[in-house]
Amino acid sequence: MNNVLSRLGNIPVTTPMLESLYPHLKGGNQKVRLLERDGEIIRLKRGLYVCNPEITGKPLSTELIANHLYAPSYVSLSSALRYYGLIPEAVYTTQSMTLKHSRDFDTPIGRFEYIYMPRETFSIGLSSIKQDGYAFVIATPEKALCDLIANSPNVNLRYLKDAEVYLAEDIRMEIEDFKQMNTSIFEKYIEIGKKAESIKTLLRLMKK
Template sequence: MIMDSRTVLYKLKDYKSPKSKITQLIKKNELIQIRRGLFETDPSAPPYALLSAVYGPSYLSFEYALYWYNIIHERVSVITGAVFGKNKIKEFQTPFGFYLYQPVPKAVYPYDVGIFTENGYSWQIASPEKALCDTLYKAPPLKNVFELRSFLFDCLGMEERVLRSLKNNDIRFLAPRYGRKNTMLLLQFLEGA
């Protein structure tokens, strides 16, 4: 279970020195410090479920979500999340893994995000279409559909049949809201122009 330092201190209030007890619990691996002021009691907690607790509000997206949905096949070790209202990329190395948070436009942030629950943990994850648009948003500028194809199929390792199985209406809704040529090229490619 994820707990902040106030909650941990409250649970240990009957000890003479709650802060010393926290140190003992950390040494015995009964309490894992994720980052300053944030703890987890379960060493086997799924890393992706901790994304929003580490830094947020955020949702799983980019390559991590594409891998989650089997859209790309190369294993992704960095847990990638989208945030808005932040100016720069944030990184956190924790006992549960490396987390990378990248900003997306406020205009797209609330759309096409689902909530998953597993073993008492809940987290948000972008839809496959949104994860792809988020990935294209942060990618280097692409000049044309040929470069887009190269990025999708060669760099990301997507298969065209998987790309064509995505919901065009969702991409049609999202793509213009990013204000980037990359997402508009995706829409152009899917609509066959």
């Protein structure tokens, strides 16, 4: 017999959504607790769950979970650069930018970190990635790099050499990959984002 949870796939769901799958039960909330106890669902935070991939047959997406765990938000910084294969190191915390207060969540799936960003900068350079029946919002490579620089207190790229060292040694990004990025996103970020002078130096390096 098919498990009713399998229809949910890997999309995070709320307690009421789970309860709606069992309309014949009066104690829907108790059913949710039993599902969690039996490992059929995984609690991400109070009132938000994801189904065990062994039941749904669909692997969990940390990017999708990040969008749902604390919204509005988008995956960015090193997490996005790693997703695109632009930096070699594994990233063990899923990092996002949010319009809300900065906050961290520790879940059975991993750690999720959210950093506040002003509304005027938030919508620049976002991408919706669609795959296997779901979609999540993530920074473009350019926006992720700008966010990373803007939110790294010790990074100050005054000269071209500073930018070269930062890319090649600090985050280990290939210069060839960097030079293929979209200049327009850097230009928009310079107008309203933090660390404008550092981003200007990056732009000069790109056009060198």
